[in-house]
Amino acid sequence: MLPWWAWVLIVIGALLVGTTLIDIFQRKHSIMRNYPFFGRFRYLFEALGPPLRQYIVTSDLVERPFNRLQRTWAYRAAKGELNAMPFGTQLDLETPGVIKFNPSAFPTYDVGATDECEPIVLGKNRAQPYGVKHVANVSGMSYGSLSKNAVMALSEGVALAGGYMNTGEGGCSPYHLQGGGDIMFQLGTGKFGCRTPDGRFDPDKFKKLCENPQIKAIELKLSQGAKPGKGGVLPKEKITTEISEIRGVPMGQDCHSPNRHIEVNDVDSLMEFCDKLRELSGGKPVGFKTVLGGEEFIRDVARYIAEHDDGPDFITIDGAEGGTGAAPMSLSDHMGLGLQEALVIADNHLREAGARKKVMVIGSGRCITGAEVAIALGLGADLVHIARGFMFALGCIQALLCDTNHCPTGVATNSPWLQRGLVPSEKKVRVANYLHAIHHDVMMIVRALGVTHPQDIGRHHMSMIVEPGRRVALTEIYPTTMKAFHETRVIRRDKMPAA
Numbered sequence: 388m389l390p391w392w393a394w395v396l397i398v399i400g401a402l403l404v405g406t407t408l409i410d411i412f413q414r415k416h417s418i419m420r421n422y423p424f425f426g427r428f429r430y431l432f433e434a435l436g437p438p439l440r441q442y443i444v445t446s447d448l449v450e451r452p453f454n455r456l457q458r459t460w461a462y463r464a465a466k467g468e469l470n471a472m473p474f475g476t477q478l479d480l481e482t483p484g485v486i487k488f489n490p491s492a493f494p495t496y497d498v499g500a501t502d503e504c505e506p507i508v509l510g511k512n513r514a515q516p517y518g519v520k521h522v523a524n525v526s527g528m529s530y531g532s533l534s535k536n537a538v539m540a541l542s543e544g545v546a547l548a549g550g551y552m553n554t555g556e557g558g559c560s561p562y563h564l565q566g567g568g569d570i571m572f573q574l575g576t577g578k579f580g581c582r583t584p585d586g587r588f589d590p591d592k593f594k595k596l597c598e599n600p601q602i603k604a605i606e607l608k609l610s611q612g613a614k615p616g617k618g619g620v621l622p623k624e625k626i627t628t629e630i631s632e633i634r635g636v637p638m639g640q641d642c643h644s645p646n647r648h649i650e651v652n653d654v655d656s657l658m659e660f661c662d663k664l665r666e667l668s669g670g671k672p673v674g675f676k677t678v679l680g681g682e683e684f685i686r687d688v689a690r691y692i693a694e695h696d697d698g699p700d701f702i703t704i705d706g707a708e709g710g711t712g713a714a715p716m717s718l719s720d721h722m723g724l725g726l727q728e729a730l731v732i733a734d735n736h737l738r739e740a741g742a743r744k745k746v747m748v749i750g751s752g753r754c755i756t757g758a759e760v761a762i763a764l765g766l767g768a769d770l771v772h773i774a775r776g777f778m779f780a781l782g783c784i785q786a787l788l789c790d791t792n793h794c795p796t797g798v799a800t801n802s803p804w805l806q807r808g809l810v811p812s813e814k815k816v817r818v819a820n821y822l823h824a825i826h827h828d829v830m831m832i833v834r835a836l837g838v839t840h841p842q843d844i845g846r847h848h849m850s851m852i853v854e855p856g857r858r859v860a861l862t863e864i865y866p867t868t869m870k871a872f873h874e875t876r877v878i879r880r881d882k883m884p885a886a
């Protein structure tokens with residue numbers, strides 16, 4: 388006969404083994420699949436966090452790059468939970484830099500309104516224009532920096548919601564295509580997916596790739612906010628047979644991508660390359676992605692577009708606050724303009740030159756909630772690209788280990804065990820929910836402002852706290868010239884009053 392304590396131990400042991408097995412085989416929570424039993428403590432700490440935080444550790448607003456409030460919004464949106472706050476705002480509304488919308492006394496009448504709005508069209512005068520349904524879509528993140536399962540979940544999620552995903556510069560993998568959703572193909576400086584053996588652009592491969600009807604638009608990447616002016620190295624250890632095939636690079640040696648396109652060294656050659664890509668793609672919309680550092684470049688681009696019928700169909704402005712797998716601190720912290728300022732500069736120059744109707748502006752850079760997306764739209768973007776918000780939707784917990792291959796949630800790793808934690812058929816629903824939630828929030832703001840379309844949001848709808856107790860209209864902080872003010876955006880944008 389066993390003593391009583393032995394029975395207690397047996398019961399505890401059985402519970403532990405049972406819980407571990409349940410965790411390993413459940414499909415919803417990546418952390419619990421990857422760290423059976425111990426992963427449960429995360430949920431315990433999360434639940435205890437709010438009551439304990441008032442006595443110890445950090446507040447909800449201090450973490451970087453995304454504070455807990457922002458991440459909670461993204462997690463709840465991805466789970467399809469109502470993003471309502473109990474007991475009022477937690478933001479200090481007198482903090483300098485806080486942007487507030489000016490609600491209309493007469494909001495756009497709505498009783499159970501749908502969130503549908505007129506699509507935003509990229510390349511409206513081209514052979515194959517692309518109408519975009521959601522104001523925000525998935526920003527460029529390569530297969531390689533994201534895991535196979537993460538890319539699959541994104542691909543299936545955007546297909547479910549009717550959005551699109553950008554491939555990032557690592558080529559178009561079968562995992563991007565597998566969901567059957569719309570794709571924006573990114574051509575990076577390494578020309579991955581359409582390169583010659585010596586790393587130059589291969590027009591035939593590009594043409595063949597663009598025959599795929601899932602590819603709706605092409606983005607030529609000049610630079611990204613986290614590391615402007617820096618190329619990349621893909622270490623030989625990471626070049627598997629599969630990656631070698633997708634990217635078109637040999638195995639067994641490091642693969643370097645240059646810090647700019649050899650074909651592009653001024654505005655004219657940039658415009659020519661955009662035209663060439665559009666022609667090879669059979670008339671799909673072509674744009675370029677860049678970080679701004681000043682006014683001259685975008686001014687020259689704007690003048691070119693105004694005077695010609697060719698050139699880019701869209702310009703993606705990536706803010707200096709943008710993320711990546713890994714980047715040198717000197718570039719991440721000290722290079723390039725932040726999204727808000729860059730959008731205003733681009734929008735002003737495009738208007739001033741008379742080019743605003745001809746080109747769409749896409750903004751990206753730390754926009755993960757509906758309100759942040761709406762602010763970017765109001766400052767001059769027609770659409771927004773989101774990278775890290777979708778990583779949160781996939782389960783990222785901001786562990787900041789993306790460059791170590793030890794990502795605990797399976798989002799940014801090629802470890803088969805850790806990737807196993809991320810189940811695409813579960814996470815695709817979260818991706819779709821998140822996409823819908825952003826669009827829903829933006830449309831809610833649109834109606835509160837008394838307008839009808841996201842492109843109607845303008846600087847005149849916002850003001851900024853500049854010091855406690857003093858609020859200044861954004862039209863005053865970011866003024867336009869009279870000429871720029873009269874130039875409208877592609878679909879509407881004709882309602883912006885003079886500064």
Ligand SMILES: Cc1cc2nc3c(=O)[nH]c(=O)nc-3n(C[C@H](O)[C@H](O)[C@H](O)COP(=O)(O)O)c2cc1C
Binds near residue numbers: 753
């Ligand atoms: C893991 C990761 C990989 C990325 N890979 C690319 C890439 O291949 N090409 C690119 O243009 N930008 C890349 N980016 C930058 C994003 O597309 C985006 O421009 C930037 O992160 C700002 O958006 P966010 O603040 O929503 O993350 C990457 C970002 C992350 C986080």
Ligand code: SF4
Binds near residue numbers: 793796
């Ligand atoms: S390493 Fe951390 S920050 Fe990077 S994707 Fe994974 S959970 Fe997110």
